[in-house]
Amino acid sequence: LLIKHPARLLKAEQKYICVELSCIIKSTVTPDPRIEWKKIRDGETSYVFFDNKMQGDFVTRAEILSRTSLVIKNTTRMDTATYRCEVAAPADTKTIDEINIQLTVQVKPMTPRCTVPKAVPVGKRASLHCHENEGYPKSTYSWYRNSEPLSPDSRSNAKLHNSSYTLNPSTGTLVFHAVHKGDTGRYSCIATNDAGFAKCEEQEMEVYDLNIGGIIGGVLVVLAVLVLITLGICCAYRRGYFANSKESGESYKTPAKPDGVNYIRTDDEVTNDLHLTSLCLGEEGGGQRTTGFFRT
Template sequence: MALLPGPLLCRALLGWVCLAAPGRAVEVRVPAEPLSAPMGRTAELTCIYSTSVTDSFALEWSFVQPGKPLSASMPILYFTGGQLYPTGSKAKRASLLQNPPTGGVATLKLADVHPSDTGTYLCQVNNPPDFYTNGLGLVNLTVLVPPSDPRCSQTGDTSVGGSAALSCSSSEGLPRPVYNWVRLGSLPTPPPGSMVQDEVSGQLVLTNLSRASSGTYRCVASNQMGSASCELTLSVTDPSKGRMAGAVIGVLLAVLVLSVSVFCFMRFQKERRKRPKETYGGSDLREDATAPGISEQTSGMADPSDGLLEKAPSSISAKTNKSKLPVVV
């Protein structure tokens, strides 16, 4: 009895089906929730995979900065050919908890994390002939940073009745800090609505300022990692009092100038009284005085050269007070 070819045919068909069947898919599992780590600590990013590891097995961890596409990823380390190759700017701080990572777990260990380590990390497994998935897992990491010392500043009109804005901002802090303004001391509480603050932007708006608004204000920046603060002193001025003070100073200056002028005038008068008066002695002769014994008429005569043709010499006589001398013709 001849053997039926059925079993041989089935074995041949099964072998052909096995050869034609595709390889196993590479499956990568990573935490679904974002991870966080305090600045300066060590972060562990878990990556679990399933595949039939062969000599062609390769693993890569890479990093993408926030807001950039996955194609812009930068390598952190490779594992291939049984060797681990850290690379890039994080090479000195990056390692694997399992080395070699051939047992289905390839957790990345990143020491002394910095704010610049915040971003997306890619765990990619390649193991030909297991080609039927991309073997990729994405892990989001946030490095928690306490707020840096904030900077306080003010703008606006700080006179009575004006409005001013106090600003507060920290250059560092993750999660983003919230800001809270408080006024120090036991001064009266400003009326409702005159103080409005924004905890996100860190701005405090003061309206309808009065002298009671003056004082020291403190801004506190805080997040889950800590807090920091800065202080600012607000001085509200009254322009009307300034003008009054200016008027008083002007009056005082005018009185001072007047007092100095009166003093100088009185001093001058006193010095003038002390000066000796100028007198003429009995023997002093003035240039325009008339000589004794000569009448005013004689002294008032014209120049002898004048009128010689009109009057004869005999008609001229000299008069004296004491005697008369005979004239010979």
């Protein structure tokens, strides 16, 4: 028994295409050798074709061609794996033979998602992010300012000697450690892999100066207002505007009796006093003075 494959490595340049994995029997004396296909991915082995039937999700999108070759339709990046063709020929001297075929399904990157701060003060830190997760193999990232590429190291470009940034091509992160006015511009990012590339739209980042004088002036105004409020409260206390209610209420209390006891007057006593007062006033009008008390 002898089998072979024209190529042990296959690359599908894009997803959703048809791929043929060839397994050719060169010589055998067994009339009907047994054919099996297996998929090995992340250390796990599963059947693709077993007992003359397709297995798993390959039932609707794969078939056997020319008795031994495997055809996979609508490939996706999840089909990236090692495929093993095993042939068993009991009547041959060599009863079993196998070959491994590495299939890589390459997927072009999708448009990356880019985040760029709109405005950053001079001297502050600024982080720009670029990422997409559809491409296979994994994408790498490059940043552009005003359509000109930014090198991974700012020190390697004479035009960027005033910039201080770090660019990570693997994560797509661009970090300015301390921005300056020259970092103002339109920023865009490109995600690239073996299958192609994709670019996000340009976004403007403005670097502005901090108004130190205005900030100091604002702080001084606030302090002056607080001082005036404090002085006003102190003056109000000194002039008695904030006297407590207890002291205010005591000024309206009925004076105590000479013996130091406060008496509660009944309604009859109040009526008698009023009657007595009216009598006294009437006597004063007549020119006579009478001593004593009259009760009704």
